[in-house]
Amino acid sequence: GAVVSQHPSWVICKSGTSVKIECRSLDFQATTMFWYRQFPKQSLMLMATSNEGSKATYEQGVEKDKFLINHASLTLSTLTVTSAHPEDSSFYICSASSGAYGYTFGSGTRLTVV
Amino acid sequence: DQQVKQNSPSLSVQEGRISILNCDYTNSMFDYFLWYKKYPAEGPTFLISISSIKDKNEDGRFTVFLNKSAKHLSLHIVPSQPGDSAVYFCAASGMNRDDKIIFGKGTRLHILP
Numbered sequence: 001g002a003v004v005s006q007h008p009s010w011v012i013c014k015s016g017t018s019v020k021i022e023c024r025s026l027d028f029q030a031t032t033m034f035w036y037r038q039f040p041k042q043s044l045m046l047m048a049t050s051n052e053g054s055k056a057t058y059e060q061g062v063e064k065d066k067f068l069i070n071h072a073s074l075t076l077s078t079l080t081v082t083s084a085h086p087e088d089s090s091f092y093i094c095s096a097s098s099g100a101y102g103y104t105f106g107s108g109t110r111l112t113v114v
Numbered sequence: 115d116q117q118v119k120q121n122s123p124s125l126s127v128q129e130g131r132i133s134i135l136n137c138d139y140t141n142s143m144f145d146y147f148l149w150y151k152k153y154p155a156e157g158p159t160f161l162i163s164i165s166s167i168k169d170k171n172e173d174g175r176f177t178v179f180l181n182k183s184a185k186h187l188s189l190h191i192v193p194s195q196p197g198d199s200a201v202y203f204c205a206a207s208g209m210n211r212d213d214k215i216i217f218g219k220g221t222r223l224h225i226l227p
Contacts, residue, residue, distance in 0.1 A: 006157070034215070
């Protein structure tokens with residue numbers, strides 16, 4: 001139980017285009033999902049907290065107009081990287097709270113912007 | 115300001131010996147602590163956790179120790195196995211279910227044959 005499915009697992013896009021990453025909780029309802037970004041050899045950095053039916057809460061330094069988060073249902077949150085640039089290339093991971101202190105992570109998305 | 119610190123970026127341990135990964139935190143409001151294991155290009159997987167009311171939690175080969183007065187926790191793996199080679203993240207959270215988790219930078223563990 002408590003599976004989080006994240007798609008796509010990897011994507012290559014051209015500079016200036018937008019990319020959407022989906023995070024689904026398969027067997028539980030997640031009122032809150034978290035989006036992380038990881039640079040090589042660095043920690044997971046929390047980008048934003050996504051709450052179902054309301055606006056996401058972004059961490060300091062994260063551009064909300066660039067990283068659009070939508071949490072339209074209790075099982076789906078999406079992260080859209082708009083007008084992607086090479087510096088946006090990174091590993092993006094979502095997680096969802098799946099019970100008392102249970103956080104389940106997606107498998108991550110490797111984004112490469114060329 | 116880094117609230118969760120893992121000061122050792124890497125650690126090498128002989129197979130069969132004990133691996134000890136350390137973590138320090140600064141926020142006294144943290145109430146729950148977690149360890150995650152991560153392989154390259156994959157999401158982190160939950161390993162073991164401990165709440166602030168305990169000082170030890172054991173699960174098979176993995177034991178987490180918490181010293182609240184020192185704001186320090188450690189993960190012990192014994193005996194270490196080759197499959198334990200990965201990056202280990204220490205993380206901390208508040209007491210509410212949807213509190214965000216703050217991660218340390220991780221420690222890369224190498225298990226030597």
